[in-house]
Amino acid sequence: xxxxxxxxxxxxxxxxxxxxxxxxxxxxxxxxxxxxxxxxxxxxxxxxxxxxxxxxxxxxxxxxxxxxxxxxxxxxxxxxxxxxxxxxxxxxxxxxxxxxxxxxxxxxxxxxxxxxxxxxxxxxxxxxxxxxxxxxxxxxxxxxxxxxxxxxxxxxxxxxxxxxxxxxxxxxxxxxxxxxxxxxxxxxxxxxxxxxxxxxxxxxxxxxxxxxxxxxxxxxxxxxxxxxxxxxxxxxxxxxxxxxxxxxxxxxxxxxxxxxxxxxxxxxxxxxxxxxxxxxxxxxxxxxxxxxxxxxxxxxxxxxxxxxxxxxxxxxxxxxxxxxxxxxxxxxxxxxxxxxxxxxxxxxxxxxxxxxxxxxxx
Amino acid sequence: xxxxxxxxxxxxxxxxxxxxxxxxxxxxxxxxxxxxxxxxxxxxxxxxxxxxxxxxxxxxxxxxxxxxxxxxxxxxxxxxxxxxxxxxxxxxxxxxxxxxxxxxxxxxxxxxxxxxxxxxxxxxxxxxxxxxxxxxxxxxxxxxxxxxxxxxxxxxxxxxxxxxxxxxxxxxxxxxxxxxxxxxxxxxxxxxxxxxxxxxxxxxxxxxxxxxxxxxxxxxxxxxxxxxx
Numbered sequence: 001x002x003x004x005x006x007x008x009x010x011x012x013x014x015x016x017x018x019x020x021x022x023x024x025x026x027x028x029x030x031x032x033x034x035x036x037x038x039x040x041x042x043x044x045x046x047x048x049x050x051x052x053x054x055x056x057x058x059x060x061x062x063x064x065x066x067x068x069x070x071x072x073x074x075x076x077x078x079x080x081x082x083x084x085x086x087x088x089x090x091x092x093x094x095x096x097x098x099x100x101x102x103x104x105x106x107x108x109x110x111x112x113x114x115x116x117x118x119x120x121x122x123x124x125x126x127x128x129x130x131x132x133x134x135x136x137x138x139x140x141x142x143x144x145x146x147x148x149x150x151x152x153x154x155x156x157x158x159x160x161x162x163x164x165x166x167x168x169x170x171x172x173x174x175x176x177x178x179x180x181x182x183x184x185x186x187x188x189x190x191x192x193x194x195x196x197x198x199x200x201x202x203x204x205x206x207x208x209x210x211x212x213x214x215x216x217x218x219x220x221x222x223x224x225x226x227x228x229x230x231x232x233x234x235x236x237x238x239x240x241x242x243x244x245x246x247x248x249x250x251x252x253x254x255x256x257x258x259x260x261x262x263x264x265x266x267x268x269x270x271x272x273x274x275x276x277x278x279x280x281x282x283x284x285x286x287x288x289x290x291x292x293x294x295x296x297x298x299x300x301x302x303x304x305x306x307x308x309x310x311x312x313x314x315x316x317x318x319x320x321x322x323x324x325x326x327x328x329x330x331x332x333x334x335x336x337x338x339x340x341x342x343x344x345x346x347x348x349x350x351x352x353x354x355x356x357x358x359x360x361x362x
Numbered sequence: 363x364x365x366x367x368x369x370x371x372x373x374x375x376x377x378x379x380x381x382x383x384x385x386x387x388x389x390x391x392x393x394x395x396x397x398x399x400x401x402x403x404x405x406x407x408x409x410x411x412x413x414x415x416x417x418x419x420x421x422x423x424x425x426x427x428x429x430x431x432x433x434x435x436x437x438x439x440x441x442x443x444x445x446x447x448x449x450x451x452x453x454x455x456x457x458x459x460x461x462x463x464x465x466x467x468x469x470x471x472x473x474x475x476x477x478x479x480x481x482x483x484x485x486x487x488x489x490x491x492x493x494x495x496x497x498x499x500x501x502x503x504x505x506x507x508x509x510x511x512x513x514x515x516x517x518x519x520x521x522x523x524x525x526x527x528x529x530x531x532x533x534x535x536x537x538x539x540x541x542x543x544x545x546x547x548x549x550x551x552x553x554x555x556x557x558x559x560x561x562x563x564x565x566x567x568x569x570x571x572x573x574x575x576x577x578x579x580x581x582x583x584x585x586x587x588x589x590x591x
Contacts, residue, residue: 054491076496078493078494078495078496084489084492086488090489094510107493150493151493154494
């Protein structure tokens with residue numbers, strides 16, 4: 001123990017790789033999923049490799065109160081209690097599926113083992129695959145599930161995932177995402193997740209470290225970072241807010257379900273989750289319009305009273321508006337500059353947010 | 363008498379197989395770390411080492427044999443060393459032939475293994491290190507099995523190349539029955555003595571042997587390529 005708080009990652013790395021310079025300093029909670037988010041070439045994979053010890057950068061790294069790297073020492077990768085899932089599953093071609101899974105397990109001291117092979121196999125839906133001889137006979141999604149399981153079987157104190165979905169086609173992605181969400185919900189392992197997909201991040205992450213050109217440009221809770229007007233994220237085509245809500249009443253006649261959150265409620269297409277379950281929904285900025293008066297006679301079901309918290313003009317036809325809904329929830333709205341002028345929108349103005357569509361994330 | 367093999371011929375065949383086996387075994391121990399280093403090092407002098415290893419490919423065997431003879435002779439660096447250590451002299455001995463053959467066949471062992479290590483790449487080793495495998499563990503549990511096709515090629519080439527060696531042996535080992543008279547030298551002797559029948563028998567055997575070796579190589583590399591994909 002080094003006096004560092006538990007359940008936190010503190011990292012500082014400086015690395016020059018040819019033309020590319022990485023210079024990052026950040027702290028993140030080692031609970032839940034922390035996304036390292038940024039465009040390609042922003043250094044997120046390099047950062048993850050530094051954390052794993054696969055890349056040797058100058059700096060320091062504390063994980064869960066343990067020193068992995070400082071001026072005096074630099075633990076080699078195999079001495080760090082981590083799991084790493086690469087972009088490509090990278091299963092060992094000379095080993096069977098079972099031997100792949102056992103590779104890390106057998107090298108983990110018995111006292112450190114927290115999970116059993118059968119548990120993980122069942123949990124990741126691999127029962128019918130485990131006795132396959134050649135891992136090359138698996139589909140892309142199956143291979144990646146084996147890779148995730150293989151990493152989990154070393155009972156890591158932190159799981160590092162480098163765009164584990166990016167090499168997969170859409171169908172395989174949809175196949176594996178539920179397992180990753182399950183990981184998030186049920187397994188108490190902190191995850192560092194590298195991604196350049198806002199959609200994935202919105203689905204999986206709790207905390208977000210945004211990167212650009214080898215530097216960290218923002219670091220904070222997902223909900224806050226996703227809606228910060230001063231960051232490039234708010235300007236993405238699929239920018240939007242994430243709402244954690246609770247499943248409320250059903251309207252069986254219209255196949256609708258009400259989701260309640262601190263700032264109000266939203267109706268969405270019927271969900272499978274039982275009453276009281278927590279779900280995550282995403283509301284895209286382009287699906288939120290603003291009315292200064294309550295819009296009677298609108299076809300839009302979800303109309304929420306809101307207060308303008310920020311306005312940022314990105315271009316002549318693109319304005320991002322930050323809306324406070326209730327006490328702790330925010331929404332992003334994308335409107336045109338003309339609407340901004342016509343409606344005389346200013347910070348502090350009370351308005352109504354019309355939400356055209358809500359996407360359930362889990 | 364003309365068309366038969368006498369015990370001396372069989373002794374030459376046996377000696378050749380023994381030389382090739384011992385040489386191949388030594389080569390595996392020398393070539394593996396060398397190939398690993400060549401595959402992974404980024405040192406500036408890597409090119410020079412690679413060229414040195416490949417030198418026996420282009421040098422006439424007699425040149426290599428000549429220098430080895432000087433080096434291992436009574437006034438050579440290695441020769442004085444072996445004398446000082448009471449190990450005797452290497453030229454005109456089986457041990458000397460092994461040393462010469464190892465150097466002569468070095469590129470044939472190093473290059474396939476090096477290619478196999480390079481084809482495997484760093485990723486499987488990185489994966490292994492994230493799965494708690496230390497560096498020796500990674501080498502034996504991942505790098506070696508993945509480089510298997512390269513090792514098989516190296517073994518076959520080194521063995522066959524040693525069987526076929528002539529120039530180095532003649533320079534370094536001479537023609538001592540049971541000690542340094544290998545098959546290729548034996549054939550040469552028979553031809554010199556105009557015993558074409560016996561020479562025919564031995565030479566034909568060599569042709570057949572070489573063909574079988576190459577055929578095996580062709581089939582195993584084809585089959586084993588699948589493993590490394």
